[in-house]
Amino acid sequence: MRLHSKRNLLYVLCCFCLNLGVAIDTITSSQSIKDPGNIVSNGSVFKLGFFSPVNSTNRYIGIWYSNISVCTVVWVANRETPLNDSSGVLTISEGGNLVVLDGKKVILWSSNVTNSVANSSAQLLDSGNLVLQEKTTGTIIWESFQLPCDRLLPSMKISTNQRTGNKVQLTSWQSPSDPSIGSFSFNIQPLNLPQAFIWKYGSPYWRSGPWNKRTFIGIPSEDYQFQDGFSLINDQEGTFSLSFTYVTDLFLHFALNTNGNIEQRFWDYEKEDWEVSLLSQTECDFYGKCGAFGSCDSQNTPICSCLQGFEPKNTKEWNRGNWTSGCVRRTQLQCERVKTGSEGSKMDGFLKLNMMKVPDFADWSRALEADCRQQCLDNCSCIAYAYYTGIGCMSWTGSLIDAQKFSKAGVDLYIRLADSDLVTKQDMKKIVTITVIIGTVSILICTYLLWRWIAKHKARKKQQKEILLFNKGEAHKTFPSDNLNQVKVQELPLFNFEKLASATNNFHLSNKLGQGGFGSVYKGKLSDGQEIAVKRLSRTSAQGFEEFMNEAVVISKLQHRNLVSLLGCCVEGEERMLIYEYMPNKSLDAFLFDPCKYEPLDWRKRFNIIEGIGRGLLYLHRDSRLRIIHRDLKASNILLDKELNPKISDFGTARIFRGNEDQANTRRVIGTYGYMSPEYAIEGRFSEKSDVFSFGVLLLEIVSGKKNTGFYNDEEFLSLLGLAWKLWNSDNTVALIDPMISEPFFEMEILRCIQVGLLCVQEFSKDRPTISIVVSMLKSEIVDMPRPKKPAFTERLVALNTESSQHRKSILSVNNVTMTMVQGR
Known part of the structure; x- marks a missing residue:
């Protein structure tokens, strides 16, 4: 029993981020990782082991930061083939591959290297790279950096070979609780000019603009922090590789989140949390937002407009805000009229657009800045050009897609227009612009001042009325x-x-x-x-x-x-x-259900929290001047001070009982699913026993470390109450105890708490004890406790046929009176 207890104390998920002494950083055929074991890199920067994502019971092999308080997984091996139990093993196969096995020795994931050797081992490096290497020579056979997930770490390379099409790319998680491959991917597109792309289901979602040997010029200047230390290398054999180094911060990295945004993340040591900045932050960052020959400006309303000399292709759709149809040229170019034999006119010219994100599909040439304009003018197919130091001469012959106006930095883009469009614009621009600006600003200022005056006047009257009614x-x-x-x-x-x-x-x-x-x-x-x-x-x-x-x-x-x-x-x-x-320690659920803050809650602290909640509830029901029914007692409404003492909060739905009242009815049921008693959730009846039911759920959650509502995908149990009831009936209540607090010394006290919890969640309110009796039971002042009956909400609901549905309706409705509508929180 003592050996079993020690093993349970070592049972940690990845997110617990515990240091277990001397770091072992290597896996061999004879030294495997069995769930919940792990290895730590030599410098204790990263840890490799089994973990379960938030709100999931699936088990995965992953790599995460070892010595920070917030668990952050940077790589997952079996992301498409999770384990559904804790029988997993990570080991070296007979053929020399790194494999993940389930309890039946079935391979769920493999490094799948064809040139592997039997004499191999896997080592976790301080860079976060897991390398499979030949033992004697140290030759690397396989590495996790060649199969990244959603994180780009320092020294990791994202690459594309334009000859073979082979890519090393980031792929997003499906959701925070599901690391399988999601909708988005991030890679390098080397065609014409190297650019970084985010793709959604294989279609462009975001584009960085061309690389100028230092930065991507399609990212606004205020976002240049994303490009510190970046390098993009062409190996002259068709492979373009993007990587970054950041020597001042071991924890800085980039992540492709589930919404398709690139996040720059660095560790804030004062806040003890990640500082996150987004690479794309406006609607204009979506690829091709305004269609062909459209320009996007997040500072304007609407954000899309046609480039000068162009007009909407479909005016009706454009006015509705559907801009993807794009724009078409208003006046045919002079060189095109010459080709078709039309009457000649003045030469075409170029309109300069300042601070632009250059469009996609640019052609590149070695022309000098002085020759770039003439080269485009001499080619009738050239419709725009730009010159940028570090890149050279860029020109466009097709549609201008994904052009965007920046407020800072950007590139000067020159668009080819017919002379008439240039002249008209130049003659009318100043007068029209000044008139419109002055008129618009004057109207806006007057409207804004009037609106502010009306709003303040209404608010003042409303506030005075509310306070007057309250005081009366x-x-x-x-x-x-x-x-x-x-x-x-x-x-x-x-x-x-x-x-x-x-x-x-x-x-x-x-x-x-x-x-x-x-x-x-x-x-x-x-x-x-x-x-x-x-x-x-x-x-x-x-x-x-x-x-x-x-x-x-x-x-x-x-x-x-x-x-x-x-x-x-x-x-x-x-x-x-x-x-x-x-309350510096926030709420109980942040400690109880967040694995990264799990460590401080040993059994003594948990029992102190249980007793404190009980005392607070006893005060509300019996000892306070006003008799209060809380109606929304749950883990997130229990706040913890710096010593982890509990304080009940959120009295927005509380009700005050008169001295002779035992229960009340309401037509408006407000509470949280999983904590509401059956008579309250179904019939709108509440009493002290409603709070006792919520306290029982909370007590079982504290003892087990599991959410009552975390069993949605469980085929057997509807809730934690169902699991607790089954274990009680099978005389195996010990299995409900959280492994982190399972010690023989406290076992009887913990089992007593489970029995009290089951007594509190009885289906009928008359079977539940009052909170004063509950407190006495917890203090062991009442020795002989009754056996609990079957709790509420223990079985899954099954589809009712027409007859049973009518029967249930007849039970729940009397005289055709409409029942309460539950408003979950």
Whole structure:
């Protein structure tokens, strides 16, 4: 038993990022990796082993950073053939290939090298490269850098051979929980001028523009940070290779995400998180957004326009915003009229377009800058040219595709136009432009000032009305309580919106702590240095002023060490915000279900959290001046302070009970699937026992480390409750315990907690204990506990035939009254 316990303590997934002592960086035929084992590179930069992506039970072999707190997988071997259990082995086969085997010794993945040798070994390098090499000579037979996934690491090469078509490219994951090959790929296209491309299902999705021996000129100047240390090499044998080096940061790398964007990622040591920048950030970055001879400018509305001298090919579709049909030339070129025998006219000229992303399909020549223009003018097929230092003379003879206007940098692009188009434009440009700009700006300024005045006036009146109603005690119509008339909004400190905006850096994304049904929560720091958490009601939230005032009223009257403290509120215009004490460790689910923060929660800490939640709930139900039913108790609503002490939060849906009330009904059921009791979810009835049910689910999640709703793809169980019930009936409850906390010393206490959890999730409320009894059970004050009955939501639903459907309808509906509509959060 003691040996078994030690093995369980070593059971870690890749994302736990634990250091296990002396690093072993090599795999041989006699030294394999068995799940959950791993190896670490010599300098402890990378780790290779088995892991499961977030919200997935599948097992994969992958490489991830070893010594940072956020788990980041950079390479996956068996991405198309996952294991569905922990029987996997990574080893060297008899033929010398690196293979992944399942429990039946079936090969799920192989390095598949034809020239492999029996005497070989695999080594994980500090560069993140896994190399298969001949033992005696050290000759590399295969390497993971030749088969990348979605990450480009320093010294890794993305390459294309234009003769053979062979490519080494990045491919996105299908989703954050599925590393199989997704919709997007990233590679080098060496045709004519080397460019980088992102492809979606084989079609161009984004283009970098040509390489000028230092950067890709189709990326705006503000994004040049993406190209520090990059090099593109032509080996003169048809292969073009793109790579980068960055000696000052071991962790810097690039990722092709599931949305088709290239991310530059570097580690922020102060925040202990990745700093992410996107390579493509506007609609204009989509390939060919405006069609042939169209130009895209993200600063304009609409963003697409025809190049000067061109007009929409399909005006009706163009005006609807369908720009892919592109544009056509308005006036035939002079050289084309000469070819067809038409009457001659003045010579064609070139219109200069500043700061442009040059179109695709450019031809290149060695012509000097002074000769580039004349070379294009002498060729009637040439419709545009550009010259750029480091590249040379570029010209275009076909349609101009994927042209874009930049606000900085870019290239001067010269477009060939008939003389009449040039003259008309030059004569009218200044007058029309100045008139339109002055008129438009004047109208916009007046409209904006008028709109601001009207908006402020309406908001001021609305705010005054709401506060007046609240101060008059009108809130008791929505929140029944004898004490509510005594509550005044002035009792809560009122924060100024500008003060909160300054504290949160204008609600910047980097300060965002999380998001729920109410809206977003931001970290802030007041001018006196106090850290706060600002809960801001979203304008699109299903919740509104009712829940806002409800939470303000309820929590302002509660004082307990296991309830979050409300510091004040803000009601300005359409803004609704609540200001809380800041919880540095965020919420329980971030520790319980995020593998990267799993390590600190040993059993003592978990039991302390269980007891704290129980005490807080007991205070709400029995000990507070107002009797409160929370109605949305879940892991994400349990906040943790710096010592990991729990505090119940989010009272937006809480209800206050009068002294003689035991239960209530509602026509508006708001809660979270997986935590709602059956009588509440189906009939809208709630009571103290509804919170006890939620507490039972939470208790089982804490003990098992599994989400109650994480069994959607499980063919046997509908929820964690079903698994717990099966293990209880088979007298194998120990199997439910999270391996990270499974120790003989605590086993009886943990099993007691599981029994308490099952008692709390009984299907009928009358069978569940009160929270005071639950707390006594947890403290072992009640020794003889009853055996639990079958919990709710333990079996999968099956399709009902017509007869059973009618029967169920007759049970759930009386006198044809419509039942409650559940609003999940």
